[in-house]
Amino acid sequence: MTFSTREIQKRSISPIFWLLFGAGGMLSALFGPALILITGILAPTGTGLPENFLSYDAALAFARNPLGKLVLLALIALFFWHGAERVFLTLKDMKAGSSLVLKLGTYGVAALVSVATILLLLAIGF
């Protein structure tokens, strides 16, 4: 008897989306709770943080700092790619639409937001 071998299948491009999903998942698993607590609960209620924490000047300074830009891009883009992959796979499980429609509605949105974030960060200046 000879061993039948599978025809070598075309390489999937899923690794790109999967790595973006993984990076966003890890980033949000390590820092997500802290970030939501700080920007969404502590800062708006003034708990443990000074009044000027949410001031326009402070936010602008952060977004103009190259490191701050990198942090914002990583958080926004990777969080969207993470959600996009999970929502795409779940909607696929639910058979909620054709693959193309689902991809546009998930990966497409993540790509759009990523590009928009880069443009906004550039427009804000250094």
Add this chain to the structure above:
Amino acid sequence: MNERRPYRRPMPGNWWAKPPYRAYTARELSGVAVAAYGGVLFAGLLSLSRGPESWAGFVDFLKSPASLLLHVLLLAAVIFHVITWFQTLPKTMPKMIVNGEAVPPKKITRIATIFAGAMSLALVFFVLGAAQ
């Protein structure tokens, strides 16, 4: 009676809503909360780029009860994401061999979850400390 006619049973369309798969679907949907928080950050960046008045509007939104409720819900969902993320982590790693034996997945999950909690706590204390 001896013919071959394999019968393929259809998959139930709602398998994802039924146990034991329901927990997996809930885990995947926690990604919505992660993306939603990304959306809050994006909205903040957008209003920041539009000038002080627009930014003030964003801060007013953050201070509204609706936003506070939203963030409490997001926090709960993201903590659920943290827990399930590290439950899945050992599956995506090569086997960890320590002293000639494979480390049990539950141990990896426990250590990684504690590490993540420490990272989040460290970030909160760092920001609170730096802001003083």
Add this chain to the structure above:
Amino acid sequence: MSEPVNAESAVLQKTFELRILRYTPGRDEEPAFGSFQVTGAEGMTVLEALQTIKDTLDGTLSYRWSCRMAVCGSCGMMINGTPRLACSTLLRDLPPGPVTVEPLQNFPIERDLVISVDAFVKKIESVYPYLIPKEQKTVAEGPHLQTPAQMAAYESFSDCINCMLCYAACPQFGENPDFIGPGAMAMLQRYNGDSRDGGRQKRLDTIHGEDGVWSCTAVGICSEVCPKQVDPANAVNQNKTNSAFDFFLRFLRTEQPQ
């Protein structure tokens, strides 16, 4: 003095109801449940109940079995909706009431509880399920040595008995019958994780497509139903990581895959 205890009557007898999904090709349009009352030892297994039915109630009942001790992997079936080995499932451990027995989910039914295994065997064959030595050694040069730590890296994957319970638990295999699936990936990792093996790239090339690892969404129930704690979900998902790195690192590779 009490009466001498008869060995026969010392075994507690009990009657169980089994609802079994029946299908005879050529006669039945589609499978339908048949109900049986089986009386036997209180501690009997589902497999023993099936054997009692075949011996005393309906000789046409078809199912696969061999070892009766959870090593051959033949008697996998859905018991109360969960994939399990019939030989290691005691009826008394199941909730009271009728016990539902169906052929393994996600596989074509040949007859009664017998499913088609051809596609699964092809998948096993496709991953080069044998050692491809890293270096050729003559007998005079001695054996390929391995430390306990090197063995621990793949040992659990070598425990797979090909019972296919993991496939019955996998909704993505249900959606895409061409998905390589957990069992064959455990087989692949059994060799890719072996320090003596040199076929890693060859095997990775068989699973980099949509029907390879990328059909998996890490549901994880495959590992929960595994009767041998093989953890096939780990085999699939660590190879997603491997395949993802291979996706980018292939541009840096100098040697071409054979």
